[in-house]
Structure formats: C-alpha cells, structure tokens
Amino acid sequence: MSDHSDISGMTDQKYSVIFQPHNKTIEVNAGENLIRAAMEAGVHINASCGGEGVCGKCRIILEKGELEGGTDKLSNEDREKGYYLACLSKIRSDVVVRVPVESNVDSSVLNIAASPRHTAKIKQVRLDTLKEQGMLIPPVEKKYLELPVPTTQDNLADVTRLLNFLKITHDEHRLVVDLNVIREIPDILRKDDFKVTATIVRPVREDGKNQIVNLEPGDTTDRNFAVAMDIGTTTIYGEVLDLNSGEILSQYGDFNGQISYGEDVISRIMFAEKEGGLLTLQKKVVETINKVLEKIIKRANIKKEEITTITLAGNSTMTQLLLAINPGYIRRAPYVPASILYPPFSASEIGINLGHHAIALLYPGVSSYVGGDIVAGVMGSGMYQTEKLTLFMDIGTNAEIVIGNKDWMACTACSAGPAFEGGGITFGMRAAKGAIEDFSIDPVTYEPMIVTKGSVRPKGICGSGLITIVAVLFENGLINNRGKFNQDLKTDRIREKEGIWEYVLVWKDATQIDRDITITEPDIDNLIRAKGAMYSGAMTLLEEVGLSITDIEQIILAGGFGSYVDLAKAMTIGLLPETPPEKVIYLGNGSLLGAKMSSFTNLLRRNVGEVVKMMTNFELSETPSYMDHYVSALFLPHTEMNYFPKLQERMNARKSG
Amino acid sequence: MSDHSDISGMTDQKYSVIFQPHNKTIEVNAGENLIRAAMEAGVHINASCGGEGVCGKCRIILEKGELEGGTDKLSNEDREKGYYLACLSKIRSDVVVRVPVESNVDSSVLNIAASPRHTAKIKQVRLDTLKEQGMLIPPVEKKYLELPVPTTQDNLADVTRLLNFLKITHDEHRLVVDLNVIREIPDILRKDDFKVTATIVRPVREDGKNQIVNLEPGDTTDRNFAVAMDIGTTTIYGEVLDLNSGEILSQYGDFNGQISYGEDVISRIMFAEKEGGLLTLQKKVVETINKVLEKIIKRANIKKEEITTITLAGNSTMTQLLLAINPGYIRRAPYVPASILYPPFSASEIGINLGHHAIALLYPGVSSYVGGDIVAGVMGSGMYQTEKLTLFMDIGTNAEIVIGNKDWMACTACSAGPAFEGGGITFGMRAAKGAIEDFSIDPVTYEPMIVTKGSVRPKGICGSGLITIVAVLFENGLINNRGKFNQDLKTDRIREKEGIWEYVLVWKDATQIDRDITITEPDIDNLIRAKGAMYSGAMTLLEEVGLSITDIEQIILAGGFGSYVDLAKAMTIGLLPETPPEKVIYLGNGSLLGAKMSSFTNLLRRNVGEVVKMMTNFELSETPSYMDHYVSALFLPHTEMNYFPKLQERMNARKSG
Known part of the structure; x- marks a missing residue:
C-alpha cells in the first residue's frame, strides 16, 4: 500500500x-x-x-x-x-x-515448480457502461438558468424567482435552498444579468428534498468535479472525477497522518481515549485529506471551488475519528458504533479544504468492524447485484468477510493480528521498497529465488511475501502442516539459532541490513494463526447461514493486500478456499471504488441504504463454533484436506515424483 | 419604545x-x-x-x-x-x-374638553386558551426515553437504537439526526445508563422530517424553554418562554446596537454597502441580541443550554442584516429582497450565544418593505383567521398596511418620513424620559396641560405627543385644516419668530433644555405629510382591491408607536379613519407577539407559509392613484370631511358653542 x-x-x-x-x-x-x-x-x-x-x-x-x-x-x-x-x-x-x-x-x-502467479486483475468501473445505461447521474448536478430580470411589476424575492423558474422551466420540485446560498444570492444573480448556474444535491430517497447548495454567475455546468476518497487506517487515497465526462482526472495516496499514534485501529482508539487524543487524531486525518486534495486538485488542473462533492469511505473507527466521535465503544464489548448512517454535511465544517458548498458524503457501515470501506466494496464490486453466492474478503490486521448475493448478505470481522502487514514477524515490514514480495525455491538445493519491491537489496518480508514464502516452504516439504521445519534436509539455510528453527532467505552480504534475513517457526506460527482466524471466520459465517465452503461460487478480494497476494499461494496455506482462478476477482481498493461509483451515480447512494439493512452482522466472539473452526484451521492448509483437492493432488504427485 | x-x-x-x-x-x-x-x-x-x-x-x-x-x-x-x-x-x-x-x-x-384618551388595550396571547384547545404544541419538543441497554446479542449502533426505540415505542417517524448529535451520542447514552431526553424539532410541513437536534442524559423534559425576539430597527425585545407551562418567564428590551450607524433602514442599508459595513451591522445586532439574551436568561433563572429554540421577527432589512445578506437591492427599484422564507438554522452559526442545538426560526416576510415583523403581527393578532375586513397598520418611519381577512390579504408599505418618531420636528425626540406624550389645552386661555414620560421636566416632543398636540390645536381652532396658526388669537403662546409661526408648549424656565419648547408650522406640515402618506396608502390599497375606507370593520394597530398613540387624536388629524373605539385593537409589539405565538404552537409555523403566499404586495410607487390620494390627505383631517362625521359634529358643536 x-x-x-x-x-x-x-x-x-x-x-x-x-x-x-x-x-x-x-x-x-x-x-x-x-x-x-x-x-x-x-x-x-x-x-x-x-x-x-x-x-x-x-x-x-x-x-x-x-x-x-x-x-x-x-x-x-x-x-x-x-x-x-x-x-x-x-x-x-x-x-x-x-x-x-x-x-x-x-x-x-x-x-513441480510452483504454479504461475496470478496477476491481479482489478475490476475497473465501467464508466462507458454507466453512461450508455444512462446511469451517469451524479448526486450533485449543475443547472444553467437564464432567469427573467426583475421589474417593478415582477419584483419577487431573489430566492422565489430562482425557485419558480426551476419549477416552471426545469420541472424541479421539492427544492430547498441553503442559507449560504440565500446569503449570496442578491449579488450573484446580478453579476451576469440573472444568468446563473445552480448546484443541486439530489436526495437519497426519491421523495427527499433537492438541495440548492451553490450559485455561480454565468454558465459553469462544464465544470463539475467530485472527489472520491478512501480513508484507510494506513493510507488515504483520493481521486478527482469529472462528473460530465465520467473520467478520472488524477489520483494520489499518502499515509494517514494518524499513523504515528498507532498502527492499527485499536491503538488509535486507545490514543483517542486519552486527554486531547480524539481531536489530535481528527486533525491529523483532515491534514492528510487536505494534503491529498491539494495534490489531486493540482494534478487535475481544476480549482477547489469547482469540486461539488467529496465521497469518503472508511472503516467505522476511521469514520468516527474523522468526525471526532469517541470511538471507545467500538473496542469494548458489545462493540457498538455511534451510527451506521451519516447525513450529508458541508465538507468545510470538519476542516476539509473545499468550498463551503462542497457536500461531504460518508459511506454507511454495518457495525463496529464492518464499516463503510467494506460496504463501498460490496457496492463497487457489484456484489449487491449478483446472483452468485459470493465470498467477499478484505484481508488486513482486521479481516472483514461478507457472504451472500443480491438477496441476502451476512458479514463479520475477525482480528487476524498484524502478520499480514508484516507485524509480529522477525523480519516483517510493510510492502515498501526492499520487501521480499515473491519467492520460489529450488526443490533440490533449497536455494531461493527472491523478488523485492523496487528490485533493491532485501530489507525484510511483507505480508504477501510471507504468504508466498510459507506456501513455497510447505509445498517443497521444508515445513510440515504444523509449520515445523524438516530438520533432516541437507541445506545450511535451515538452522537452529538460540533454540528456534529458521530458514535463511538472504545471507547478510546480500541484504541492506547487514544481517541474515530469515523466517522462523514463530513467524510461521503467527501466519498460521492469522490465516486460521480468517478462514475460520468465513467457515463460521457460512455455517451460521447454513452453507458450506464448497457452495461459494465467487471470491472477491478487496484491499491493497488482496491485490498483491498470490492467489495460488493463499490457497496453498489455506487462507482462501481452493477455487478456480477465474472465479476470483481482485477488486483492488474496494473502498475507493465504491466511493467513486457513488460519486458518478446517485442510484448507488439510493441502493446503499437497503444494502446496509440487508447485511446481517455476526459477532464471532458470540458464536461458540468459531473456536472449533479456528483450531481446525491451525494447519497448512487445514485439518480437512478434502477442501483442498488440487493441493492434495500436487503434494501426492511431489511425493511420488 | x-x-x-x-x-x-x-x-x-x-x-x-x-x-x-x-x-x-x-x-x-x-x-x-x-x-x-x-x-x-x-x-x-x-x-x-x-x-x-x-x-x-x-x-x-x-x-x-x-x-x-x-x-x-x-x-x-x-x-x-x-x-x-x-x-x-x-x-x-x-x-x-x-x-x-x-x-x-x-x-x-x-x-368641549377633548374626549377621554383611549387607554391602550394590548391583546395578549391567550395561553390558557391555547392549552385548553390542545394547541400548546411547540415547534421543539422533548421526549424522555429509557432505551434498552446494548448487549452482545443486541449491539445496534447508538443512533439506530435511538431511532428504533422512537419508532416503536413513541410512534415517531421521518426522523433525522443532526451530525452534532451523532458526534455526542456514544458518551451521552452512557452517562445515565441509556436514559436520555431527545430534543426534536418538528417540521413546518406535516410530511417533513422530525429533526433530532439534541440529546441529554436523564430526564430533562421539564426544562424546555424558548426565546421570542423582535428585531426592530430601533429596539430589540426578547422574552423567555416556558414551553411546558406556557408562561412568559422574563422580558427585556434594548436599543439595537446598529442605531449609531443610522436611524432608519435606508441609512443602515447605505452603511451596509460601504466596505466592511455589512459585517459591522451584523455583528452589532448580534451583540444586542446576546445582551438581551443574557438579561432574560438570568432573569428567568435558567441555563442557556436549556433554550431549544429562538424565534426572531424583523423587517426585511433587519432580517438580511442579521444574516449578513447585502440589503442593497431592498432600497433600489424594483425593491427585491433576497428571500421571503428562511430555513431553520443553528442559532450559534450566526454568533447567537446559545447552545449549538438551539434552532433559530426566522419569520418569513412578503416583500422588501412588508417583512417578518408585519407577518408576525398578522399571525399574532389572529387577523389571518378573522372573517372581519381588517385594516392592520404598523406606524413608524416606514408604515406597513395590510388589508383583508382570512380569505385574502393585500399589503403595502409607505415611507411616512421620520415625523412619527420625532424626526424632522424642531423639538422632536424619541419616546424617552422628558418627552411630551400627552397634551390638552384650555380653550379659553390656550394654556396647556402637559404630561411627560417619566413625569420630569420636558425636553421635547415624541411622535404620539405630536399627534395629540396637533389634534388638540386643531380641534380648539389654534390651527386651521392646512395646519396654519390662527394669528388673531389672544395668547402670547402663538407667535412669529424669524418668519415662522409657532405655539409655545413650555416656557424655557420649566424645561430641561433652557429654551422655549415650541411646535412650528413646518413641524405641523411634516406631520400632515406623514399622516397623509399613511392614510393615502390605506386608501390606495383599498381602491386596488375594490373597497372603500368605510368598508373597514376592524383596525389593528401594531408597533410600539401604535400602543402609545391616542386613538381619538389620531382620528382627529386623519391618520386613521374614524372608527368606533371598540373596533380598534392595540396590538402592542405585534412582531414579538407573533414570535411568541409561533414558539408556543407549531400550527402557526405551518400556517404562516400559506398566509405569506396569500398576502399580495402592492408597490405604491407603481400605483398612479396614490399621488392623488396623497394630495387629498394633506389636510386636517382630510379634504373629504364626510369620512369623519363625528369630528365634523364636534367641530360644528364647538363653533356654535
């Protein structure tokens, strides 16, 4: 990321x-x-x-x-x-x-070399399709109006003139006018002889109000831009969208400025509960948002006043911190978020550096641990419209799982621990330059082939690299299904050091850190527990709705991590159920995708309320079978090898080969 | 005032x-x-x-x-x-x-002494009647709720919990929750074990949204207060109202802090058009509002956070200045106000020193010169409900006139000049201590009987005093129907000084100002033009709707000036048509009254939109007959003496007496 x-x-x-x-x-x-x-x-x-x-x-x-x-x-x-x-x-x-x-x-x-790596195939918004289907109906529209100039026979109030004209000549009804517009209307109408462009925010419900949030002199209808933004715990990504052409004009991402106050949501929440902590975190995230905005606005070569809406998606903690809402009850049982739906508000109200008329739309969430980022992914991926029984997973420190289709959905979240993000791993690191991201092994000499991010000398192992390494070690028999090294193999790369067994990935001289880079049994154990938590989460959720893992017809992998992970390797370690690759969709940043789609078409905003209501949340801590599933999943790939027939086949072939 | x-x-x-x-x-x-x-x-x-x-x-x-x-x-x-x-x-x-x-x-x-003065009979809000009729339904209500405490089996978001409970147990629907409430909800719910009081703003339309603007721990339903406020050009009056008991707890008035930037609306508008002028005037009026609030809150012995709503009524210029809306187009043809309706907004947004949940409701107006103060008077007086053909007048520098009943209304405004407020009168002054407010004359010696405000030595003449003086001088034959002195009378009080004829009201030694206080022919002329403007305004408006002055069944006098004026004297000079006193209602501060009524019952707020639509505005400058009516009205009482039969009778009696 x-x-x-x-x-x-x-x-x-x-x-x-x-x-x-x-x-x-x-x-x-x-x-x-x-x-x-x-x-x-x-x-x-x-x-x-x-x-x-x-x-x-x-x-x-x-x-x-x-x-x-x-x-x-x-x-x-x-x-x-x-x-x-x-x-x-x-x-x-x-x-x-x-x-x-x-x-x-x-x-x-x-x-017997590992099967080829599946390249991430990110499903893109089909903007042309949107336009063709007449669905390019943004939540914020601009209308150019040539109002009749007042006379002594027709001296209606400025607002009345505007509303009457919209009603009569544009069939616009249920209109309300923002106080800020009323404040400026006398001067703006008279700047270009009562020719104006009105910015209208469409309601979520069809019977809601159409809100006039801005007026500009002259015709500015060709300048209507939106920002879509993913407020991640680690990274904040933003895009400028042209609501007329449906194009993405610019994109930029930066680390969430909150990161120095804690790596994960739990540590952020704990910081927020300290004196002044909440406002500090709110300020930091807004600072990052403004930094990203500055970049993407400059790159898109537009003015910030031309942005009419910003759609933000984030997990429940990010959302609450953005609004300075105490997130303390998210981390304590019974895990209650403040709200799942948020009303539209003026972006400038929380310090976002846009015009006062720019409306902020927050993606709704489902529960404390299934937030707006996941809902955005469900919307952006089209999962809410599919007939296929789908397993949607966003893998990270907190892993969110959604199962269902257009008729029903169940969701849950589990704490996988930080292994997927390189945490708790001896040489773990973020997916930054120098991180080992790909790995294979010579099955005879056990010598490695290593690819690092940025093609520089290795510094450590990132999450996706870790999965690949463990999968390769397992398939080549260097570790057993409990993650323990085969101590009998003839290689100096497998060794015991201070009572801990490990495999040397890179000798000291070839590293950037002047130490041997290794993967240890405790590292592998951490990964097994992380993948076990995810897999058993999905198993438990399926069981709760009366289905089995083999019923899954489609997998959607969301999140930055999901875009980098090698699908075959993830199946080898039992992080994902074994599924034909063509049934897996790498969504990429689902949160950003959903925010973008909602920016382009208000229909999504209208649907999302229903989708959120449909998504039944399960708390794994309240589901006794979760622990059983978890214990069964603490193997590579699983105690139930019959869920992994292809892997079984390959391993049999290897044994006999 | x-x-x-x-x-x-x-x-x-x-x-x-x-x-x-x-x-x-x-x-x-x-x-x-x-x-x-x-x-x-x-x-x-x-x-x-x-x-x-x-x-x-x-x-x-x-x-x-x-x-x-x-x-x-x-x-x-x-x-x-x-x-x-x-x-x-x-x-x-x-x-x-x-x-x-x-x-x-x-x-x-x-x-032949003047007929007795009519004591002002101010129509009070009949709060008991409101309550009896079940009409004590304030626009802002409080509901005490004992929510179920969340468990792991029931861990809905806090907002969802609140809304579900309101729906199921209180049959409340179409609810929206303010972002500020969402911000505070986690901590507030948990302060008193999920027992809370919700403050709900009712919609203007029955199909509108019920807006939850505040939450407080525990049961605070017995503390629900409103403020009604009249934002006058000269004075700002406020009252604290107890929305449970229907009682008025305190009242205070103070001069509008804008007054040093101009006495009347036109000079305020001119100041607002100067660099920085608009914001200066906005700041000044808010300062006065806050000063009045501080007094009335203290006197009512409540906390400012317990105030849930403030209803403000003012003329169109005062309303626009309060919101910092350029009022420049109010004073220029074709006299266009920014808006006639204003959405509810948070009072603190414009600097009013109340809790952020306190909603400000602004009375709608009709046109640039028939503003929210007049509409408030029409609502507060019940004119909008009466069958009787009513003449409603608010007399001041700008005089507003409404004619009609529950089925139709026409309105207009005319500039009467400053005479009614003591302006343009040699010894004119505001109705302050030392102002001559009542006057009679010995018909033989022409010696005066003077009553001053505060019973102190005279300093000058206020508007109501001026009307009485001119009426008395006229009825006793000291001036003729053109306002010229009878130079033949034997009294040293009538004299010529530097070519101008005058009557000495108070000799120098009995004054506070060490000069003779007199009334001059130019003073009388100013008054005649002022009353002529008003009367002909009413005549023109009646003619426009096809009626005559004799069709009027009821007169409502609004405004501070209207409360002090001697009805008989006002009829004598032809300011008002001759009407039996029992058909005249002194409304007092109609603006404050309407604001108060709307604070107590939301039904008024619901009706006012329809009333405003019904009120047809006439611009006198666009009505050619106005000038003819005006010229006819430049006599005492009028060229058409048949409109004033009782006066004619008295004058005939005096001549023959």
Whole structure:
C-alpha cells in the first residue's frame, strides 16, 4: 500500500519470453524485469539479492532478442559467453533465454515448480457502461438558468424567482435552498444579468428534498468535479472525477497522518481515549485529506471551488475519528458504533479544504468492524447485484468477510493480528521498497529465488511475501502442516539459532541490513494463526447461514493486500478456499471504488441504504463454533484436506515424483 | 419604545377619582399620578413642567381621600388650605379633588374638553386558551426515553437504537439526526445508563422530517424553554418562554446596537454597502441580541443550554442584516429582497450565544418593505383567521398596511418620513424620559396641560405627543385644516419668530433644555405629510382591491408607536379613519407577539407559509392613484370631511358653542 504513484505503469507493448530448457513461454510488458518474468512463468532462477547484482547467482544466457542492462556487473569473459544477470535485465524484444544447469540440478524441477502467479486483475468501473445505461447521474448536478430580470411589476424575492423558474422551466420540485446560498444570492444573480448556474444535491430517497447548495454567475455546468476518497487506517487515497465526462482526472495516496499514534485501529482508539487524543487524531486525518486534495486538485488542473462533492469511505473507527466521535465503544464489548448512517454535511465544517458548498458524503457501515470501506466494496464490486453466492474478503490486521448475493448478505470481522502487514514477524515490514514480495525455491538445493519491491537489496518480508514464502516452504516439504521445519534436509539455510528453527532467505552480504534475513517457526506460527482466524471466520459465517465452503461460487478480494497476494499461494496455506482462478476477482481498493461509483451515480447512494439493512452482522466472539473452526484451521492448509483437492493432488504427485 | 422594563407596573388595586366642579369620575390604578388621571378623564389642569412642581400651576384642592406627595413644594399657607400640586400627587385611596377656577375660566370648557384618551388595550396571547384547545404544541419538543441497554446479542449502533426505540415505542417517524448529535451520542447514552431526553424539532410541513437536534442524559423534559425576539430597527425585545407551562418567564428590551450607524433602514442599508459595513451591522445586532439574551436568561433563572429554540421577527432589512445578506437591492427599484422564507438554522452559526442545538426560526416576510415583523403581527393578532375586513397598520418611519381577512390579504408599505418618531420636528425626540406624550389645552386661555414620560421636566416632543398636540390645536381652532396658526388669537403662546409661526408648549424656565419648547408650522406640515402618506396608502390599497375606507370593520394597530398613540387624536388629524373605539385593537409589539405565538404552537409555523403566499404586495410607487390620494390627505383631517362625521359634529358643536 506504499505505492503512492499516479495511475501509470508500463507501456502496452507486449513481448514473449521463452525460458529454456523448461520450454516455458510467457508474455510480458515491454521493460519487465527478467527475474519477475521467470517468477511469473514458474521458472526458478537462484536469486537472493533482490536485483542489485550483488549475489551474482541469477546468470542466464540470452539466446535470441534484446535485453537491456544485465551485463554491467559481469566480467568481460562472462559477457562474451552471452551471460546476463536476470535480476538486472529488462526485456526489450521477444527473447529466448536459457537458465544454466546450476539452477536446475534436476529436470524434475521443471515439472513441480510452483504454479504461475496470478496477476491481479482489478475490476475497473465501467464508466462507458454507466453512461450508455444512462446511469451517469451524479448526486450533485449543475443547472444553467437564464432567469427573467426583475421589474417593478415582477419584483419577487431573489430566492422565489430562482425557485419558480426551476419549477416552471426545469420541472424541479421539492427544492430547498441553503442559507449560504440565500446569503449570496442578491449579488450573484446580478453579476451576469440573472444568468446563473445552480448546484443541486439530489436526495437519497426519491421523495427527499433537492438541495440548492451553490450559485455561480454565468454558465459553469462544464465544470463539475467530485472527489472520491478512501480513508484507510494506513493510507488515504483520493481521486478527482469529472462528473460530465465520467473520467478520472488524477489520483494520489499518502499515509494517514494518524499513523504515528498507532498502527492499527485499536491503538488509535486507545490514543483517542486519552486527554486531547480524539481531536489530535481528527486533525491529523483532515491534514492528510487536505494534503491529498491539494495534490489531486493540482494534478487535475481544476480549482477547489469547482469540486461539488467529496465521497469518503472508511472503516467505522476511521469514520468516527474523522468526525471526532469517541470511538471507545467500538473496542469494548458489545462493540457498538455511534451510527451506521451519516447525513450529508458541508465538507468545510470538519476542516476539509473545499468550498463551503462542497457536500461531504460518508459511506454507511454495518457495525463496529464492518464499516463503510467494506460496504463501498460490496457496492463497487457489484456484489449487491449478483446472483452468485459470493465470498467477499478484505484481508488486513482486521479481516472483514461478507457472504451472500443480491438477496441476502451476512458479514463479520475477525482480528487476524498484524502478520499480514508484516507485524509480529522477525523480519516483517510493510510492502515498501526492499520487501521480499515473491519467492520460489529450488526443490533440490533449497536455494531461493527472491523478488523485492523496487528490485533493491532485501530489507525484510511483507505480508504477501510471507504468504508466498510459507506456501513455497510447505509445498517443497521444508515445513510440515504444523509449520515445523524438516530438520533432516541437507541445506545450511535451515538452522537452529538460540533454540528456534529458521530458514535463511538472504545471507547478510546480500541484504541492506547487514544481517541474515530469515523466517522462523514463530513467524510461521503467527501466519498460521492469522490465516486460521480468517478462514475460520468465513467457515463460521457460512455455517451460521447454513452453507458450506464448497457452495461459494465467487471470491472477491478487496484491499491493497488482496491485490498483491498470490492467489495460488493463499490457497496453498489455506487462507482462501481452493477455487478456480477465474472465479476470483481482485477488486483492488474496494473502498475507493465504491466511493467513486457513488460519486458518478446517485442510484448507488439510493441502493446503499437497503444494502446496509440487508447485511446481517455476526459477532464471532458470540458464536461458540468459531473456536472449533479456528483450531481446525491451525494447519497448512487445514485439518480437512478434502477442501483442498488440487493441493492434495500436487503434494501426492511431489511425493511420488 | 424606550421603556426597557420588566413586565411590572402598578398593583391591581383600583381607586376612583372624582373631579369637581366637572363632576367627572374615573377609575385608576393605585399610585397613579393625578395629572395623568385628569388627562384620562378629559379634565384640563394647567400644567407645563411635566411633573416636577416647577411651574406650580397645577394646584388642586383635595376634598376627600388620600394623596401622597404633592405638598412638598407648596408654602405652609397653601398646605393649610388643602392644596396639592396635581403633577406630584399619587392617588392612595378613593379621592374627590376640586380644580380651582383659575383653570376653568369658562364652564363651557367642561363640555368641549377633548374626549377621554383611549387607554391602550394590548391583546395578549391567550395561553390558557391555547392549552385548553390542545394547541400548546411547540415547534421543539422533548421526549424522555429509557432505551434498552446494548448487549452482545443486541449491539445496534447508538443512533439506530435511538431511532428504533422512537419508532416503536413513541410512534415517531421521518426522523433525522443532526451530525452534532451523532458526534455526542456514544458518551451521552452512557452517562445515565441509556436514559436520555431527545430534543426534536418538528417540521413546518406535516410530511417533513422530525429533526433530532439534541440529546441529554436523564430526564430533562421539564426544562424546555424558548426565546421570542423582535428585531426592530430601533429596539430589540426578547422574552423567555416556558414551553411546558406556557408562561412568559422574563422580558427585556434594548436599543439595537446598529442605531449609531443610522436611524432608519435606508441609512443602515447605505452603511451596509460601504466596505466592511455589512459585517459591522451584523455583528452589532448580534451583540444586542446576546445582551438581551443574557438579561432574560438570568432573569428567568435558567441555563442557556436549556433554550431549544429562538424565534426572531424583523423587517426585511433587519432580517438580511442579521444574516449578513447585502440589503442593497431592498432600497433600489424594483425593491427585491433576497428571500421571503428562511430555513431553520443553528442559532450559534450566526454568533447567537446559545447552545449549538438551539434552532433559530426566522419569520418569513412578503416583500422588501412588508417583512417578518408585519407577518408576525398578522399571525399574532389572529387577523389571518378573522372573517372581519381588517385594516392592520404598523406606524413608524416606514408604515406597513395590510388589508383583508382570512380569505385574502393585500399589503403595502409607505415611507411616512421620520415625523412619527420625532424626526424632522424642531423639538422632536424619541419616546424617552422628558418627552411630551400627552397634551390638552384650555380653550379659553390656550394654556396647556402637559404630561411627560417619566413625569420630569420636558425636553421635547415624541411622535404620539405630536399627534395629540396637533389634534388638540386643531380641534380648539389654534390651527386651521392646512395646519396654519390662527394669528388673531389672544395668547402670547402663538407667535412669529424669524418668519415662522409657532405655539409655545413650555416656557424655557420649566424645561430641561433652557429654551422655549415650541411646535412650528413646518413641524405641523411634516406631520400632515406623514399622516397623509399613511392614510393615502390605506386608501390606495383599498381602491386596488375594490373597497372603500368605510368598508373597514376592524383596525389593528401594531408597533410600539401604535400602543402609545391616542386613538381619538389620531382620528382627529386623519391618520386613521374614524372608527368606533371598540373596533380598534392595540396590538402592542405585534412582531414579538407573533414570535411568541409561533414558539408556543407549531400550527402557526405551518400556517404562516400559506398566509405569506396569500398576502399580495402592492408597490405604491407603481400605483398612479396614490399621488392623488396623497394630495387629498394633506389636510386636517382630510379634504373629504364626510369620512369623519363625528369630528365634523364636534367641530360644528364647538363653533356654535
């Protein structure tokens, strides 16, 4: 979640890479790193320095085509032989590369390598579809009006003139006018001879009021922008949307300024309960919001006064802190939030740096631990409209689970602990530069292939990397189904240190931290407990509604973490039930997606009230079977191996292979 | 209107006073001043020092009963003879007094003395009637609720809990909750174990929303107070109302702090158009409101947080200045106000020093010059419910006129000039201490009898005094129907000075200002133009709706000035059409009355929108016949004497007498 970049990325140009002797072909974007391409193809190349050419182990031979870089750190002799360091090579054409035998002690490797990584396929808002279906009806509209100029025979009050005209010529009814508009109306009407643009906020219910929140002289209807924002515990993402064209004009994310007062919601709540803590946290989140706004407004090349609405989605604690509502009762049984629905309010009222007419819309939540971010994901993903029985999961320190379809939904949340975010792991870290995010192993030598964020020397392990590492260690028999190391394997990478068994991922010299980077049994145990909590949460919820895990027809993974996790690996460790990849949707930032969709179409805002009512909340602490499910899930992947038939098959094949 | 006192006054004890040789009896309150009693009885006693015993002319003989004071400034000889100075005597029992012959040169005086003054009979809100009729339904109600305490099986959000309970156990629907309430709800619910009092603002329309604006721990339903306030150009009056008992707990008035920036609305508007002027005036009026609030809250012995609503009524300029809305277009043709209806808003939003939950309700107006104060009067007086064809007048610098009944209403305003408020009059002054407010004349000697506000030596003439003086001078033949002095009368009080004819009301020695206080022909001319503007306004309005002045069945006089004016005298000069006194209602402060009524019953708030729509506004400047009516009205009482048959009769009697 640290990738604060624009929507950008590589060019659309694709190249094919053929790996020999595996004879595996993969298509990649131009400029892709060769190690990453190998990882994606399921081809193992020893590599442990992350891409800095330090370890020098990832040499391959270019047989055809063009690679860029990759030879800088090699001796002339190696260059002449056609060697490249894979970790430093960028793909510049269709290529054929040969992996030297040193990385393939046994050809059997070719067959039992991990299945290819599933690239995150983020479901995007289909804006064109919205427009085609006539659904581009934002909650805030602008109307250009040429009012009749008053005379002594027609000297109605300015507000009456405006309302009468809207009623008669625009068939607008149930209108109310904000006090701020009344305050400015005499001067604004007369700035451009009674030609004005009115900004109208549509009601949530069709029988509600249409609220006139702003008036501008002249015709400004072509300038109607919205902001969608995800208020995450860790990161705040914002986008500027053009409500006329349906385009996203800019995007930016930054760390939530509250982060120095606690990493997770519980520590934030505890800080909020201290003297002055609540207002400090409120101020900090608003500061970050304003920082993000400043960036996206500048990048979109608009004026802040042209923004008519800001839709915010966050979990219940983030929402309460944003409004300076004491969140203390969220963390104490019986876990009661202040509210699930919030009325629209003026964004400037809480210090958000927008015009006084900009309306803030907060996504409603369901309960203390199933908040507006999850509801936004349910709305944005279209889960609320599907017939398919869907398992929606947002994986993080707190994992939220929604099960259901358009007719019913059940939801719950469980505390997975911080393992997925690198917490409680010896070398755990956030998904920042230097974090090991991908990993494979030579099944004979047990030598690793490591990919780091930013292709720099490793500093530690992020959550998605941890899942991959544990899955790979398990599938290759380095650990058993209780996460204990096989002490009999012939490798110096598995060792005991001060009574704790561990695997050395990166030797000290190839790291940034001048220490061996390892994964220990306690680390693995932490991960097992985290994934066990999530899986058993889903199991318990299913059981409560009389279904089984095998009934699931579709999985939606939301959240930044969900976008990075390797689906196959998550199934290998039993974090997710085994499901065909085509039935899994990586939603990306569901919270931002829902906020964006609601900004574009008021229909979503109208539906969300019903959806929230439909979502039945279960407290796992109140469900006795949860503990049983949890204990059963404290294995890799689970005590019930029949839920994981494909994995069973692969493991049988490996044993017999 | 300078009487900033509580509702207090004399005791209820009544005494009778018999004046001899007139043989006139009058009943007065215990403690009443004897000169005032004589004035009320229509008995002339020479008196021109206002009640300080300076002129020594008002000696009477006490024949029976008890007077207090009145002998202090007399010689022992006079005391032994039983003399008292009437102006210093307070009535302490039933008394018989004899007016010495010196004041009654001719017994004919006894018959042609001015008719008795009509005491102002202010129509009070009939609160008991309201209660009896079940109409004591304030726009803001409190409900005490004992909510179920949350458990892990029932951990609904706090707001949901509150709303569900209100729906199920109190049949309350269409509820919305203020963001401020959501902000505080977690802590407030838990202060007294989920026992709370909710403050609910009722909608104007029955199908509107019921807005929860406040929550308090425990049962506070017995503490529900409102403030009614009249925002006058000159004075701001406020009252604290107990919404449970229907009682008025306290009252206070103070000069509008804007007064130093201009006496009338036009000069205020001109100041508002200067740099920074608008905000200065807004600040000043809010300062006065807060000063009045502080007094009335203290006197009522309540806490400001216990006030749930403040209803304000003022003219359109005062309303716009209160909200800092540029009033510039009110004074320029075509005279357009910003709005006639204003939404409810938080009083604290504009700096009013009440709790953030206190809702401000502004009385709607009709046009730039028929504002919320007039509409409040129409509502408070019940004019909107009567079958009788009613002439409603609020007399001041700007005079507003409403004609109609429960089925239709027409209204207009005219600028009468400042004469009614003492402006443009040589010795004109506000109705403050030392202002001549009552006057009679000895028809033979032309010596005056003067009563001043506060019974102190005269300083000048207030508006109601001016009307009485001109009426008395006219009925006694000192001036003709064009306001010119009869230069042939034998009195040194009528004189020419620097080419201007005048009547000396008080000789220099008896004044506070060390100059003769006089009334001049230009003064009289100013008054005639002022009353002519008003009368012709009413005539024109009647003509526009196809009626005549003789169709009027009832007159309602509103405004402070209307409470002080002597009805008979106002008819004598032709300010009002001649009407039997029993058909005239002195409303007093109609603006405050309407604000008070609306505070007690929401039905009025519901009706007022319809009434405002029904009130058809006429611009006199757009009505050509106005000028003709005006010219005809520039006589005492009018060119058409047949509209004033009783006056004609009296004048004929006097001529023949």
